[in-house]
Amino acid sequence: MRADAQAQPNIALIKYWGKRDIEQNLPAAGSLSVTLDSLWTKMSVEFSDALPVDQLVLNAAANDEMLPRISACLDRVAGTDRLRASVESESNFPIAAGLASSASAFAALVVATSKAAGQESDTLSLARIAGSVSGSAARSLYGGFVELQASDANIDVETIAEAGVWPLTVVIAVTEEGAKPVSSGEAMIRSAANSPFYSSWLEQQPADLVSARNAVLRKDFAQLAAVSEHNCLKMHSVMWASRPPVVYWNSATLSCMEAVRHLQDEGHAVFFTIDAGPQLKAICLSDETDLVRSALDGCAGVVRTMVSGLGAGATLLDSK
Ligand code: PMV
Numbered sequence: 001m002r003a004d005a006q007a008q009p010n011i012a013l014i015k016y017w018g019k020r021d022i023e024q025n026l027p028a029a030g031s032l033s034v035t036l037d038s039l040w041t042k043m044s045v046e047f048s049d050a051l052p053v054d055q056l057v058l059n060a061a062a063n064d065e066m067l068p069r070i071s072a073c074l075d076r077v078a079g080t081d082r083l084r085a086s087v088e089s090e091s092n093f094p095i096a097a098g099l100a101s102s103a104s105a106f107a108a109l110v111v112a113t114s115k116a117a118g119q120e121s122d123t124l125s126l127a128r129i130a131g132s133v134s135g136s137a138a139r140s141l142y143g144g145f146v147e148l149q150a151s152d153a154n155i156d157v158e159t160i161a162e163a164g165v166w167p168l169t170v171v172i173a174v175t176e177e178g179a180k181p182v183s184s185g186e187a188m189i190r191s192a193a194n195s196p197f198y199s200s201w202l203e204q205q206p207a208d209l210v211s212a213r214n215a216v217l218r219k220d221f222a223q224l225a226a227v228s229e230h231n232c233l234k235m236h237s238v239m240w241a242s243r244p245p246v247v248y249w250n251s252a253t254l255s256c257m258e259a260v261r262h263l264q265d266e267g268h269a270v271f272f273t274i275d276a277g278p279q280l281k282a283i284c285l286s287d288e289t290d291l292v293r294s295a296l297d298g299c300a301g302v303v304r305t306m307v308s309g310l311g312a313g314a315t316l317l318d319s320k
Contacts, residue, residue, distance in 0.1 A: 001083075002046035003115035007107035007314035009099060010035045010139045010146060011170055011281050013228040013273060014212045015235045018192050018202060020150065025132045027150045028192070029205035032212045033139045034283070035146060036170060037163070037311025041091040041104035044319070045074070045112040051084035058089050073109050073133045077126075078117040085116070093306065094177050099279060106130045107140035107314040115316055123313070127157045143312035145216045147209070163310035166219050169289045171282045172306045173296040175252035184276035187239055187246040195242040201234055221285060225264075225271035228283070232273045248277050252301025256280035259295045268292070 010033040018028040054074065056067045074085055087109070095101035110126040123141050131138030131148075138155055139146045144163040149156045182190075191198050208231045215224035239246040253274060260272045260282055270284035270292050284292045289307060296305050 001048065001116060002044065002319050003112045004042065004044045004317040004319045005108045005111035005115070005314055006040050006042045006317050007104040007111070007140045008036045008040050008311050009093075009101060009104040010136065011273060011283075012136065012139075012275065013224065013283070014205070014208050014231050015275075016135050016148070017235045017238060018188050018198065019135075020152070022189065025135060027131075027135050027148070027155065029202055030147065030149045030209050031136075031139070032145065032147045032160075032209060032216075033136070034168065034170065034310050035140060035143045035163070035313060036308040038308040039091075039093045039099070039104070039306065041089060041101065041108050042317065043105065043108035043112045044088045045109065045116040046086045047078070047083040047116055048086065049083050051086060054084050055086045056089070057087070058095075059091065069133060070109065073106055073129070074113055076129045076132060077110055077113040077119075077121075082117065085113075094174070095179075099172065099174075099275075099277065102134040103136040103140040104314075106134045106137035110137075111141070111314045111316060124157060126314075128155060131155055131157075141314050144310055146313075147213060159313070160213060161216050163312065166216065167286055167309060169284050169286045169292075170308045170310075171284065171289065171292045171296055172308070173252070173256045173280045173282070173299065174303045174306065175250055175256070175278045175280070175301050177303060180248060180277050182246050182276075187242075187276060190242045190244075190246065191238045193242070195238045197234075197238045197241050201238045204234070221269050225269075225283075228273055229271050236274065249274065250278045250301065252299060253278045253280050255299040255301060256282070256296055259299050260292075263288075263292065263295055 012033040014032040016031040020026045020028040110130045114121040127138040127141040145161040211227040
């Protein structure tokens with residue numbers, strides 16, 4: 001009746017931005033990400049016939065705000081006629097601030113829920129359920145370099161290269177710890193509704209995916225850097241041009257971008273990406289890690305940096 005699971009957030013290099021079906025939360029296009037290793041979310045789920053309602057404890061504090069999404073996810077895995085559950089979640093990084101905390105949370109939640117409900121579910125089925133709650137969460141079921149393909153009916157997700165095959169490092173520059181002003185879901189719907197760039201964004205997505213996939217398979221850092229930065233900047237252009245506009249960056253985000261450009265000009269293997277928040281993620285070859293970290297630490301407005309390698313998909317943990 002109780003199970004524990006752990007998942008790591010993932011950082012998209014080719015972004016998911018836009019929904020084909022809002023009701024089912026199906027992405028309008030594919031995406032490609034790397035799963036991290038040193039940031040994690042642990043989830044424990046315990047079903048009990050003594051509970052009148054679901055309960056959520058997030059980082060040791062009761063939380064009712066996130067509970068509806070958690071309950072909806074429990075329903076999708078265990079059915080609406082399930083027992084009520086006590087869910088406890090712990091993360092070692094800030095949540096709701098553009099660090100993909102919903103990805104690791106819902107990936108860990110589907111794995112723990114399925115086990116606590118006594119099911120033997122396959123990874124893709126769980127990824128599809130996680131994705132129906134938070135699109136990027138589907139990718140955190142898998143480790144390493146992960147590609148998500150979107151079709152009319154469903155998504156397919158797979159690891160295209162294991163983490164150990166190309167051990168890149170991700171340096172995260174945290175520029176603001178608070179929650180973001182507009183949720184990614186709401187911002188995506190706004191982009192699709194009125195950004196003049198949305199349709200060309202979607203048209204170009206398949207070609208960007210092919211380019212990134214080939215770059216990963218050939219370990220071509222320069223190609224991966226070029227297509228990833230281009231894809232990130234296109235996604236933000238789509239949202240900047242929506243009405244009302246969505247601008248997640250702050251001045252420190254731009255300082256970090258400039259620092260990465262400077263390192264690139266000096267010939268270092270590093271590139272940036274930015275998600276629905278003001279944090280900048282620099283991806284580099286592992287021997288560049290210290291240099292990249294100190295450059296980002298030196299940028300005005302950076303609160304702190306975090307370093308992660310690439311890691312595994314969601315896993316069950318031994319229950320306490
Ligand atoms: O999974 P969501 O709904 O939080 O959206 C994620 C959106 C981005 O992080 C900006 C891009 C991505 O592919 O992860």
